[in-house]
Amino acid sequence: MKMITRILLLIFLPSVIARDLCKDGKDGYKVRLSIKTALGDEAYEWNESEMFLFRSSLAFAMRKYTQRETFDISNILVCNETKRVSFVFVVTSPNDSTKLIPKDHVASAVRQHKHRINSAFLLSDGTLEFVGIPPTLAAPITYSTQPWLIVFGVVIGAVAVGIVSLLMSTMTRRRRAADKGVDSGQEEEQMEGIVKGNGTSLTRLESKDGVYNQAFSNDERFTKL
Amino acid sequence: MDVQENKCTDLVEKTDTKNADQRPKWDNKAQYLLTCIGFAVGLGNVWRFPYLCQTYGGGAFLIPYLIALVCEGLPLLYMELAIGQNLRTGSIGVWNSISPYLCGVGLASMTVSFLVGLFYNTILAWVLWYFLNSFRNPLPWHHCPTALNLTEHIEECKQSTPANYFWYRETLNISPNIDINGGIEGKLVLCLAAAWCIVYFCFIRGIETIGKAIYVTAIFPYVVLTIFLIQSLTLPGATLGIQNLFSPNWETLKDPRVWLDAATQIFFSLSLAFGGLIAFSSYNPQKNNCERDAVLVGCINSFTSIYASIPIFAILGFKAQTNYLECINSHVNTWAVALNISDNNVTEASYELWFTHLNSTNPSFVKEHNLKMCDLNAFLNQSASGTGLAFIVFTEAVTKMPGSQVWAVLFFIMLFTLGLSSMFGSLEGVLTPLLDLHIIPKRIPKELLTGLICLVSFTIALIFCLRSGNYWLEIFNSYVGSVPLLVIAFFEIIAVVCVYGVNRFSDDIEWMTGRRPNLYWQVMWRVISPLMLLVVFLAYVIVEAQKQPTYKAWNPNHVDFPKAEDQPYPSWVFNICVLLPAVPCCLIPLGVLYRFIQLLHKYTTDRNTPEAYDVET
Numbered sequence: 001m002k003m004i005t006r007i008l009l010l011i012f013l014p015s016v017i018a019r020d021l022c023k024d025g026k027d028g029y030k031v032r033l034s035i036k037t038a039l040g041d042e043a044y045e046w047n048e049s050e051m052f053l054f055r056s057s058l059a060f061a062m063r064k065y066t067q068r069e070t071f072d073i074s075n076i077l078v079c080n081e082t083k084r085v086s087f088v089f090v091v092t093s094p095n096d097s098t099k100l101i102p103k104d105h106v107a108s109a110v111r112q113h114k115h116r117i118n119s120a121f122l123l124s125d126g127t128l129e130f131v132g133i134p135p136t137l138a139a140p141i142t143y144s145t146q147p148w149l150i151v152f153g154v155v156i157g158a159v160a161v162g163i164v165s166l167l168m169s170t171m172t173r174r175r176r177a178a179d180k181g182v183d184s185g186q187e188e189e190q191m192e193g194i195v196k197g198n199g200t201s202l203t204r205l206e207s208k209d210g211v212y213n214q215a216f217s218n219d220e221r222f223t224k225l
Numbered sequence: 226m227d228v229q230e231n232k233c234t235d236l237v238e239k240t241d242t243k244n245a246d247q248r249p250k251w252d253n254k255a256q257y258l259l260t261c262i263g264f265a266v267g268l269g270n271v272w273r274f275p276y277l278c279q280t281y282g283g284g285a286f287l288i289p290y291l292i293a294l295v296c297e298g299l300p301l302l303y304m305e306l307a308i309g310q311n312l313r314t315g316s317i318g319v320w321n322s323i324s325p326y327l328c329g330v331g332l333a334s335m336t337v338s339f340l341v342g343l344f345y346n347t348i349l350a351w352v353l354w355y356f357l358n359s360f361r362n363p364l365p366w367h368h369c370p371t372a373l374n375l376t377e378h379i380e381e382c383k384q385s386t387p388a389n390y391f392w393y394r395e396t397l398n399i400s401p402n403i404d405i406n407g408g409i410e411g412k413l414v415l416c417l418a419a420a421w422c423i424v425y426f427c428f429i430r431g432i433e434t435i436g437k438a439i440y441v442t443a444i445f446p447y448v449v450l451t452i453f454l455i456q457s458l459t460l461p462g463a464t465l466g467i468q469n470l471f472s473p474n475w476e477t478l479k480d481p482r483v484w485l486d487a488a489t490q491i492f493f494s495l496s497l498a499f500g501g502l503i504a505f506s507s508y509n510p511q512k513n514n515c516e517r518d519a520v521l522v523g524c525i526n527s528f529t530s531i532y533a534s535i536p537i538f539a540i541l542g543f544k545a546q547t548n549y550l551e552c553i554n555s556h557v558n559t560w561a562v563a564l565n566i567s568d569n570n571v572t573e574a575s576y577e578l579w580f581t582h583l584n585s586t587n588p589s590f591v592k593e594h595n596l597k598m599c600d601l602n603a604f605l606n607q608s609a610s611g612t613g614l615a616f617i618v619f620t621e622a623v624t625k626m627p628g629s630q631v632w633a634v635l636f637f638i639m640l641f642t643l644g645l646s647s648m649f650g651s652l653e654g655v656l657t658p659l660l661d662l663h664i665i666p667k668r669i670p671k672e673l674l675t676g677l678i679c680l681v682s683f684t685i686a687l688i689f690c691l692r693s694g695n696y697w698l699e700i701f702n703s704y705v706g707s708v709p710l711l712v713i714a715f716f717e718i719i720a721v722v723c724v725y726g727v728n729r730f731s732d733d734i735e736w737m738t739g740r741r742p743n744l745y746w747q748v749m750w751r752v753i754s755p756l757m758l759l760v761v762f763l764a765y766v767i768v769e770a771q772k773q774p775t776y777k778a779w780n781p782n783h784v785d786f787p788k789a790e791d792q793p794y795p796s797w798v799f800n801i802c803v804l805l806p807a808v809p810c811c812l813i814p815l816g817v818l819y820r821f822i823q824l825l826h827k828y829t830t831d832r833n834t835p836e837a838y839d840v841e842t
Contacts (some may be wrong), residue, residue, distance in 0.1 A: 001788055034561070084561065137371040137378070146359040152415065157359075158424045168427050 022079035027100040028090040028140075029107075030131040035085060038127035046085045051078065051119075055089075057120045062091060062101070065109035107133045159194050248313065249432050250508050256436040258518060260505055261306075263443035263646025265495050265526040266269045268348065272641065273580035274493075275534035275839065276610030277490055281483045282474030287531070289487035294527055296556065297757045298491040300749035301714060303519035303742075304721055304730075307496060312513050315657030316500030319507075320717070323725045328715050331658055333809040334500035337709050340805070341499070343682055344701040345651060346424060347610065347689040350417040352637050354396060355616060356421045359633035366391035367624040383785035388621040393779045400692040401780040403641070404778020407692020414690050417683060424648050425679040429672050431656060432508055435649045439452075442642040442649075449639035450533055453632075457539035466542020469605045470534060482727030485768065488761045493706065495526055495604050497714040501650030504657035514738045517745075537619075544622035545604035552599035556580075612695075615640060648730070652678065696776055704802050708769075709809040711762040716813055718755050727751055774799055 022028060044050070055076040059177045062071040071094050073152075081087040091101040110117070110133050118128055125135040251257040277284045312319045358365050366388045369378035377383070382390035393399045427438035457463050477483050496502065506515065511690040553576050560583065580598050583590065609618050615636075620778030622634045655678060659665060665674060689698050721730055727750055735741045742750075777789035794802060 024477065031638050137375055139427045140371050147361050148354070148412075151357045151360055155353075156422065159419070159426050162426045163422065165431065165673060166426070166434070170430070170670065174670075 005027050022077045022088060022090050027103050027106070028088045029103070029110075029133065030080075030086060032129040032131065033085040033121070033124070034122065034127040034129075035121075038123050051081075053120060054078075057117050058089065058091070061109045061113040061117060062106075064113060065105070111136055237841060248508065252436055254335035254513075256432075256439060257505060257509060258521065259439045259443040260399035260432070260504060260646070260649065261434060261518070261522045262525050264442075264501055264505070265437050265522055265651030266529045266643065267494075267496070268640060268644050269490075270526070270530045270532045271537065271640070272612075272614045273610050274494070274530035275537045276614065277486055278534055278609055279470050279538065279608050281480075281486065282477035283469070283471045284473035285477055286483065286487065287474050289484045290491065290527070290738065293491040293757075294489040294523060296749065296753050297488060297761075299496050299519060299523045300499075300545040300746060300754045301492075301497050301715060301718065301758075302495055302502070302523050302572045303516060303746065304718065304750065305502045305735050306506040306515045306519050306522075307730070307737070308721065309503035310509045310511060310513060313507050313511070314661045315504045315507060315659075315685065316654065316711065317658035319503055319662040323720050326817045326820045327716070327724070327813075328710065330587060330713060330720065330815035331500065332816060333713050334503075334711065335658045336809045337542050337705065337713065338499045338501060339682070340705045340809075342648060343686045343703075344689060344698045345418060345644060345693070346420050346682070347686050347698060349424075349641055349648065350413060350420040351396065351612070352640045352644065353420055354412065354416045355620070356634065356641065359630055359637060360420060362619075362630060364624055364629055364633060365395070366620050367629075371665060381781045384619065384735070384781075386617075388617045388624075389787065391620075392612075392616045397695050397703050398692050399779050401777045401782065403693050403776065403788075403798055404795055405693060405697040407686065409690050410694075413694070414687065415548065417686060417690060418510055419677050420810060423711075424645065424652070425676060427441065427645065428652050428656075428675050428679070429773055431653070431671055431675065432505070435653070439646060439649070442507025442646040445642045446639045447529075450536060452635065453536040453540070454532075454628075456632070457536040457543065458541065460543040461639055462540065462543040463539035464764050465605060466538040466540065467535060469542060470538040470699075475717055477505065478842065480767070480828060481764070485761065488757065489765060491527075492532065492714070492761070493710065495523060496647065498648055498710040498717060499651060500654035500658065504653040505650070511737055512739075516734070516742065520597070537614075540622045541618065542605065542626065545607070546602060546606045546617070547612075547622075549599055549601045552604075556599065571637040574796065597832035657703060672825070696778070699776060700798070700802055701805065704805045705809075708762075708806040710720065711758065711765065712810045712813070715758045715762060718750070718758060722750055722755060725793050750840055774802065 033046070035046065052073070055073045057077065058076050059071040059073055062075070063069070071091070075097070076089055076091045077092060077096055078087050078089045091106050093099040093101055107130075112131055114125065114130075114133075114135060118124055121128055258728075308319055309315075310324050314322070315331070317335040320327040321370075369382035369387050371377070371392060372379050379390070381394060383413065385393075397413075398407065398410055427434055492811065506518075509515075513787040528832070557576070560579070575819060576599070607618075608614070617771055618779075620633065623629050623636065655677060660671075660673070691697075721727070727747065730750075731742050775791045776794060776795045778792045780786065780790045783790040
């Protein structure tokens with residue numbers, strides 16, 4: 001009789017202890033999964049097998065983090081499961097199943113391998129949450145040359161080419177006009193002189209008859225007053 | 226004698242054609258029309274009119290808008306085009322010809338054109354900066370940048386939105402108030418230099434090069450607007466936005482402010498009183514139907530405003546819808562987390578029921594998490610105008626569209642070409658009077674002169690590249706681009722109606738177009754337009770004087786951040802605010818004074834010197 005109770009106790013003790021360790025909750029983390037939000041119609045059912053996968057991926061994360069200690073599924077204890085899918089887990093040391101791994105170690109392990117854990121469940125940082133472990137955001141991409149400078153260089157180069165070509169065409173046009181001026185001789189020069197001398201009176205001739213002869217109409221106004 | 230006479234007439238004819246050739250002219254009528262349309266259609270058509278339309282009761286706003294177009298816009302437009310075409314000089318020459326005492330009006334026009342060109346091109350520099358950044362994937366204003374510890378985003382960005390952060394911090398690096406100048410922003414200086422180079426490239430030979438560039442800069446915006454129209458109508462929530470825009474609220478017509486805003490919108494939208502339109506039409510042949518041109522330009526400008534508001538508001542409706550769904554999702558997440566509700570039990574349709582149920586059963590929870598019910602109408606009414614619309618609201622909307630880089634690039638090229646064609650008008654309003662004053666020696670080629678204008682403008686506009694530059698730009702925008710234009714336009718119409726005479730003006734128009742202006746134009750010019758201008762000017766000054774001179778500052782340390790902080794202008798800044806419109810306006814009476822002094826001087830010198838041919842019998 002005593003043997004049987006002792007054997008029964010030995011069998012059930014780990015699980016009792018385990019539940020106690022988990023329920024104490026000081027070194028545990030709450031996990032929330034939003035499978036339906038992430039996958040919609042392709043959402044899978046959360047069952048024992050999925051929980052098994054979770055525990056094994058967490059054990060994998062702990063193994064990679066410590067790099068020597070061999071964590072096993074039995075070291076990941078889970079409790080407080082709800083239908084929303086959320087639960088609390090704690091990690092026990094592989095050497096001593098009554099000792100818990102401290103929180104910050106678990107947090108660092110999870111952070112380093114969050115991406116792998118996410119991928120195992122086809123979820124993302126938003127839909128697989130470890131309450132209290134903020135996700136590592138993607139590092140800002142640093143460029144050797146800012147991308148806007150490249151486009152700027154292209155635009156400025158094109159504009160500079162355009163301006164230079166326009167200025168060149170102006171200079172060749174002037175040179176050609178100067179050459180033509182020299183060839184046609186004195187008559188042109190005389191006419192140029194007349195144009196420059198009496199600019200006002202002649203420009204107005206092409207408009208109506210004598211109304212806007214500025215030189216005269218202005219004087220009229222002055223003398224009237 | 227005969228031979229001599231023939232020689233004389235030959236010389237006269239040759240000089241006539243030579244002078245006619247010396248004034249540049251448009252290659253064809255289409256260039257002239259496109260340039261005028263491009264000048265009138267600017268950034269305001271895209272980011273001011275839709276905002277006014279939505280604020281003032283949608284479809285109902287079109288009534289005061291169209292009345293203002295008919296009573297004020299078209300007559301003034303026709304008058305400017307006709308007078309430029311008739312007298313064939315820029316703004317200074319035109320008003321000087323009508324009366325030497327009005328030389329101040331032309332100078333005021335030129336000054337306002339120059340000042341407006343300064344800040345307008347700075348806006349184009351900002352547009353260019355956004356264009357350059359639209360080639361990144363993902364768009365830089367899509368997500369908040371991460372802080373150095375890689376666990377969270379930058380605080381300033383988290384409190385406001387990524388689009389706000391990119392505009393105020395990464396683009397402008399704005400200082401908390403106007404007193405703090407901050408340093409100069411290097412990237413803005415580069416963009417400003419590029420913008421002025423592009424303007425110089427198009428403006429280098431005056432209308433010769435403008436006429437070629439205008440084919441692209443005037444037509445491209447319409448192409449892009451059509452593309453946006455088609456694309457935006459396919460987005461969810463588009464019909465919501467358009468309904469919000471056009472649903473008429475007839476009550477607003479009782480508010481006089483609506484009529485004032487409609488009148489000022491039409492006036493500023495048509496770019497009157499800058500002298501640019503006078504300059505453009507002065508390069509026309511004199512026998513040209515300017516009446517048809519004026520009606521065409523005015524109607525196309527209004528049509529463009531209405532046409533542009535449709536895709537803008539469709540996209541804003543899409544943005545409101547998306548924000549609403551995101552709001553619901555975040556609320557659902559909060560509840561699901563706190564109350565352990567299974568995910569996906571609360572959907573968009575059942576959101577309202579859940580919220581009211583929650584509010585009644587667990588009000589403390591609602592208060593604790595500061596949950597306000599997501600309201601679609603509140604999102605729809607979050608509109609903005611001006612740079613806020615283009616650089617914050619619209620960029621945010623673009624990030625939610627598929628293929629956002631393409632839409633961002635198209636949008637910013639459209640804004641750039643819209644602004645560029647308006648810049649041409651401002652600069653012509655400066656260049657043509659300078660050339661007509663004949664103070665520039667003929668040796669200086671036009672290319673050098675335009676280059677100097679661009680260089681001087683760029684140097685002065687560097688103040689807008691300071692960290693407080695945006696505040697200064699707002700000052701220039703509200704004080705220079707408003708009151709002086711109304712004053713100049715009033716004096717213009719008084720000059721034509723009272724000094725020159727509408728009858729004489731009508732005779733000139735009959736000679737140019739072959740048709741005398743009909744009763745509608747006569748009534749408008751003589752009575753209605755001057756009266757309307759006077760009323761609008763007085764009302765505008767009274768309304769502005771009643772407002773406290775404050776500005777909205779972006780201060781991350783402000784208590785209500787991300788709301789903008791209302792700061793009053795310091796006294797030295799306020800003096801500048803008063804000085805800026807006063808200087809162009811004072812040029813008008815100063816012109817009168819100058820001519821009067823000239824007259825007195827001539828009178829006294831004539832009296833003192835004896836008459837040369839005074840023969841007393």
